[in-house]
Amino acid sequence: GQSSGGWLGQTDLVEIPLMKAGKYQVILRAHATESERTPQTSVTLGTFELSPGGGTTVTVPVPAQQVTEALAKVDKQYQDQLERRNKRRAR
Numbered sequence: 267g268q269s270s271g272g273w274l275g276q277t278d279l280v281e282i283p284l285m286k287a288g289k290y291q292v293i294l295r296a297h298a299t300e301s302e303r304t305p306q307t308s309v310t311l312g313t314f315e316l317s318p319g320g321g322t323t324v325t326v327p328v329p330a331q332q333v334t335e336a337l338a339k340v341d342k343q344y345q346d347q348l349e350r351r352n353k354r355r356a357r
Contacts (some may be wrong), residue, residue, distance in 0.1 A: 287317035292326050296337060298344035305347065307340040309333055 283289075292311040298304035313328050 267332060284316055284318040288315070290316050291315050294328065296340065298333040305340050306341040309336050315342050 291313045294309045294311055295306055297306045309332050311328060314324050316322065
């Protein structure tokens with residue numbers, strides 16, 4: 267299933283309630299700005315076998331280089347979008 271997002275820091279912990287056991291894919295999804303209407307990027311952080319009932323802590327590694335590259339790409343998309351918008355307004 268899907269969940270809504272949240273802003274997380276380096277040391278934040280997240281508790282996710284599960285309805286059934288299975289493989290769950292963790293995805294980092296970031297927008298160019300705080301608005302959901304801007305371009306977004308996704309980085310898959312891994313797939314984990316999980317089951318309900320708690321008691322299991324999973325540490326999800328974040329590949330810094332992949333995230334940096336994805337953020338640079340989405341920032342470029344956003345800047346290009348702003349340039350196109352400004353050109354249309356200038357006509």
